[in-house]
Amino acid sequence: MPAIQLYSTPLSGHCHRVTLLLNMLSLPFETRDGGKDVRQTAAFAQLNPLQQVPVLTDGEHVLTDSNAILVYLVKRYAPDSHWLPEDPLPAAEVQKWLSRAAGEVRYGPASARMVKQFSAPEVYESALKVAAKFLPQLEEHLENREFLATDRATIADLACYSYVATAPEGGVSLTGYPAIQRWLARIEGLPGFTPLPALPLPEIVG
Known part of the structure; x- marks a missing residue:
């Protein structure tokens, strides 16, 4: 075992x-x-x-x-790997995106998905507002970057990936975010990637 x-x-x-x-x-x-x-x-x-x-x-x-x-x-x-840099500035960047995974990602796209797919007792309109503010910021951040914190994938990318990728399952469209879509594809191309099981898509907002 x-x-x-x-x-x-x-x-x-x-x-x-x-x-x-x-x-x-x-x-x-x-x-x-x-x-x-x-x-x-x-x-x-x-x-x-x-x-x-x-x-x-x-x-x-x-x-x-x-x-x-x-x-x-x-x-x-994997203490010496690219997943969590030791240098102060890259490490701080990773921490910033871990915080956003627990903040805007959780209370935006993730919350919308939880409401639509699992009838979670959360406020859907609030989730949509958080997502509508966060996704354009994420798009801008990724326009000239391949990954969130450094030039290689880190745990920040994994922490943010799942609920951003499944945003459409919460009725949140990613159609207008090409940089985000390219970033999602990069994560999906990493060795060892396995997807979340797909859920039915509700009506897309926006």
Whole structure:
């Protein structure tokens, strides 16, 4: 049995970003069921009192929060790689985009998808406003760049990818964002990439 186990659900973008990095680092791992019923058990609450996925266990270590898991995996298994630079300025750029993944991406495209696909108790109109403000900023940032933080893919790209790529599943169009589409294609071309399962597209906004 692999030392690394990942509690996840197939349609979660937060879980997907961790799966992407595990695959891209060629780390063997076992996927464990992180569905709603499992999350409500006392055993799972011992792993993560917030009862959220992903949760990654690596031997005796238990990691929660998808972005924290990305940092851990790189620091432990690929410390000298391009995934998380050591130099101060590139490292700060990575952190900035990790924050945006937890901020604008989560409360914009991700929130819209959660409402449309899973009837999440969030405000759809608010999600659309966040996405409408964020996506043009992302487009401008990527017009003359291949990746978000440096000239190579970093964990910032993986953290932002999943919910931006699935924005149409929340009714948010990417048609007017060619630089974003090129960036998504670059991520999809990386060795070890695996897509999220596709969901039906609702009516596109914008």
